[in-house]
Amino acid sequence: MTLLILASTSVYRRELLNRLQLPFAVVRPEVDESALPGEAPQALAIRLAATKARGVADLHIGADCWVLGSDQVAECEGRALGKPGTRAAAIAQLTTMSGRLVRFHTALCLAHPDGRQWADRDETCVQFRALSRAEIERYVDTEQPLECAGSFKSEGLGIALFDAIDNRDPTALIGLPLIATARLLRQAGFNLP
Numbered sequence: 001m002t003l004l005i006l007a008s009t010s011v012y013r014r015e016l017l018n019r020l021q022l023p024f025a026v027v028r029p030e031v032d033e034s035a036l037p038g039e040a041p042q043a044l045a046i047r048l049a050a051t052k053a054r055g056v057a058d059l060h061i062g063a064d065c066w067v068l069g070s071d072q073v074a075e076c077e078g079r080a081l082g083k084p085g086t087r088a089a090a091i092a093q094l095t096t097m098s099g100r101l102v103r104f105h106t107a108l109c110l111a112h113p114d115g116r117q118w119a120d121r122d123e124t125c126v127q128f129r130a131l132s133r134a135e136i137e138r139y140v141d142t143e144q145p146l147e148c149a150g151s152f153k154s155e156g157l158g159i160a161l162f163d164a165i166d167n168r169d170p171t172a173l174i175g176l177p178l179i180a181t182a183r184l185l186r187q188a189g190f191n192l193p
Contacts, residue, residue, distance in 0.1 A: 002189065003065035007056040012148075012155075013070060016176040022190060027056045029069065033082070041075035042105040046121060048073075049107035057111040066188050070108040070176050074150035076100055083147050090140045090151035091133075094161070098131040102150065106172045110184040118187060120180035124167035126154075131161060149175075 004024040006017055017024060029052035035044045053069030060067070074081040076097050084090035107121040143158065145151050152158030154165070154173045169177040182192050 003063065004185070004190065005056055005060070005065055005067045007052040007067050007069040010175055012174050013176045016171055016174060016178055017068070017181070019171075019178060020182060020185070020192060022185070022192070024068075027059070027067075029053075029055050031055060033071075035080055041073040041078075041080040041103070042107075042121070042123070044080055045071045045073040045105040045107040046119065049121075050109040050111070050117070050119060053109040053111035054117065057113045061113045063113055065113065066185075066190075067111045067113075068108065068181065068184075069111065070106065072104055072106040072149045072172075072175050075103040075105060081150055083149055084151045085146055087140055087146070090146055091136055093151040094128075094131060094136045094140070095133070097128045097150065098136070100128055102126045102128060104150065104173055106175065106177055108177065108181060108184070110181075110188055112188070116188075118184050120177070120184060122167065122169050122172035122177040122180060124165060124169075124173045126150075126162055126166075126173070127164040128161055129163045 006024050006026050007029040009028045031051050048071035049069045053067045057067040104124040109119040111117040145153050169179040171178040
């Protein structure tokens with residue numbers, strides 16, 4: 001049986017992949033997630049998803065497995081916003097995004113140790129409503145979104161920060177576009193409906 005490996009330690013990606021009801025293993029990818037000089041946010045997400053998948057696949061040379069890598073980069077006014085890591089950085093990110101349209105580039109890559117590889121991506125546009133400093137602080141203190149690109153959790157209270165969401169796949173904003181993931185897994189021979 002072909003093994004599926006998720007190249008991510010994200011709890012959110014694991015929960016999403018579980019929805020497809022396929023057994024999978026989890027391996028932490030050892031990847032520097034820094035942007036290259038002049039690298040656009042969309043290109044960064046695509047490169048990181050492929051680097052994660054390929055890096056873990058290369059650890060399994062000779063094995064019958066597929067490795068799924070994914071990455072998400074938020075873009076506000078042409079600038080990439082990563083995971084904040086601290087309360088102050090989360091407040092600063094949400095302050096920057098207040099009242100603005102933010103694009104979330106979510107890329108995925110499915111790689112086999114033999115070199116085969118397929119990729120896809122999703123773009124979600126989020127219109128943030130105008131947020132007061134008190135609303136931002138209350139949200140950050142309540143949900144602690146310090147490890148989330150863009151400093152929010154749309155599957156939780158973060159949805160209250162938005163005026164609108166425009167996307168093809170509602171799971172993409174959480175971190176793994178399941179429509180594209182299912183398509184790539186079927187292409188690789190996994191049995192899905």
